[in-house]
Amino acid sequence: MATSPASRPGDSRPLSAVGSDPAPNLDDLLVRTARGDDRAFAALYDELGASVLGLARRLIRNPARAEEVTQEVFLQVWRTAARFDPDRGRAKTWVLVLAHRRAVDAIRHDQAASDREDAYEWVGQDHDVVSEEVIVNLEHQQVRRCMDGLTELQREAVNLAYYGGYTYPEVAELLDANLATVKTRMRDGLIRLRDCMGVAA
């Protein structure tokens, strides 16, 4: 169990105020992990495991495969922790970017093409349902509120890319929009989300 007084994964974590450090000790935990400190690694897992698993489950429908990818992510964190530079980024960002990339790669490379086609067809016919489902399940009030502030096309583009793992040409096809429009909507959507969440650039 985490010994940190900070919020724990699994609880609906209150989002920290803008500008404050959401998890002051995560960077330190990752630095210690790089030195082979297995307790620091365990504590890092306790803090970030829920986010990594949740993201993997969102992207990869198969729960067993999502757990496998979660394990791969954390082993990669363990192996390559020495590459993390606390002066140049946050541990949480480092781990979650890695997790998203790994999960997306798993979708794109591991899953049978037929699975993908099925999902694709299904989403293609009914993408509104997918987007709604994602939003309804979002635990985080602020994220949900900010998602509601997007235009429909922005929201769908962001959802299908980040939570669906689709490339932007796939998103364009699903939404029956042209590529340039989709790229723009993704960027605009991120700008609006960023400003709504008060993320410091």
Added chain:
Amino acid sequence: MSIDLHSLIGPYALGALDTDEREDFESHLDSCATCAEELDGFIATTVRLGEAVAEEPPAALRASILAAAAQTSQERPTVVALRPRALRRRLPALIAAAAVVVAAAGVAGYVAEHQQVQDVRAEQSNVERVMTAADAVTSESQLGSASMSLTHSRSEDAIVLAVKKLPAVDDKTYQLWTVRDGVTTSAGLVDTSDLVYVGGVDGVQQIALTVEPAGGSERPTSLPVATMAL
């Protein structure tokens, strides 16, 4: 070209590029300070999206991961000269870190697995102190037939770089640089096989080896042949 690449910033932040475009965009980032700044904010935003869907993992997963880690050896600072990039330009760290992780998995021939430390014998007392320090950390890297071994001791505030069999560079020379927050400082010339002591490395994040005109340069004039993180 770069305008076109720049339009990929949204898809890139959302992980919606294929591998080729991802790499193209990362190259573009090297030369675009404003995108790096915008991207930092976008990535921080996607992190929030990721956290928003957190789910309590089963207890067995924790046990499994910790057990697997206990049996997995860790990489020490390793060669990261995977894609030439201008060292003096400061990349957003998270992108650099993520890119390196992926590149290390995908680019053959550069990243060497660790080799047993061989007979790096101390010839000077400085070198000896570093090599025998209780907190000395050594990493080994292979670049073709050449090998590099970097030993870093925080307590000695110094590093020792041992290189072996670097390819001859005719009328040029190898030069070693330390990198602090994107600022490169010369740490002297290096022979094709050499043992180099560098003191006062507090704050140094990386060392880099470049090929320079005979006699060395005040600042790097070429892309590094190798970099190693401290």
